[in-house]
Amino acid sequence: xxxxxxxxxxxxxxxxxxxxxxxxxxxxxxxxxxxxxxxxxxxxxxxxxxxxxxxxxxxxxxxxxxxxxxxxxxxxxxxxxxxxxxxxxxxxxxxxxxxxxxxxxxxxxxxxxxxxxxxxxxxxxxx
Numbered sequence: 001x002x003x004x005x006x007x008x009x010x011x012x013x014x015x016x017x018x019x020x021x022x023x024x025x026x027x028x029x030x031x032x033x034x035x036x037x038x039x040x041x042x043x044x045x046x047x048x049x050x051x052x053x054x055x056x057x058x059x060x061x062x063x064x065x066x067x068x069x070x071x072x073x074x075x076x077x078x079x080x081x082x083x084x085x086x087x088x089x090x091x092x093x094x095x096x097x098x099x100x101x102x103x104x105x106x107x108x109x110x111x112x113x114x115x116x117x118x119x120x121x122x123x124x125x126x127x
Contacts, residue, residue, distance in 0.1 A: 017072050018061065019047040025065045035064045 029040035045051040
C-alpha cells in the first residue's frame with residue numbers, strides 16, 4: 001500500500017478534484033449519480049464547490065471512481081506528497097528483508113543526513 005502523507009484541514013475548506021477524477025474514470029454526472037444514488041445536479045454542485053464534500057461522500061466516490069480520498073484534494077494540501085520516484089523507493093524497501101532495508105537506510109543517510117529537528121520529530125513520533 002502506498003505511503004500517503006496527509007495534512008488535515010477542516011472539510012469545509014477543501015477544494016476538490018471531483019470533476020477531474022470523474023472524467024478520468026470516463027463517467028458522466030448522470031452515470032456517477034446513478035452509482036451514488038444522487039442527482040446529477042447535486043453532483044454538479046459538488047464539482048463546482050457549491051456543495052462541500054464530506055468525508056463519507058468522498059469515501060463512497062473513491063470506491064466508485066477507483067481512487068483514494070486523497071486524490072480529490074489539490075496538491076496544495078500535500079506539501080509532503082511523495083513523487084512517483086520516492087513512492088517507488090518506499091515500495092521497494094517494503095519488499096526488502098529488514099537487514100537490507102537497514103543497509104539502504106544507512107546509505108541514504110550518508111547522502112542526506114537528518115537534521116537535529118528531524119531526529120527530534122522522529123523520536124516524538126515513537127512516543
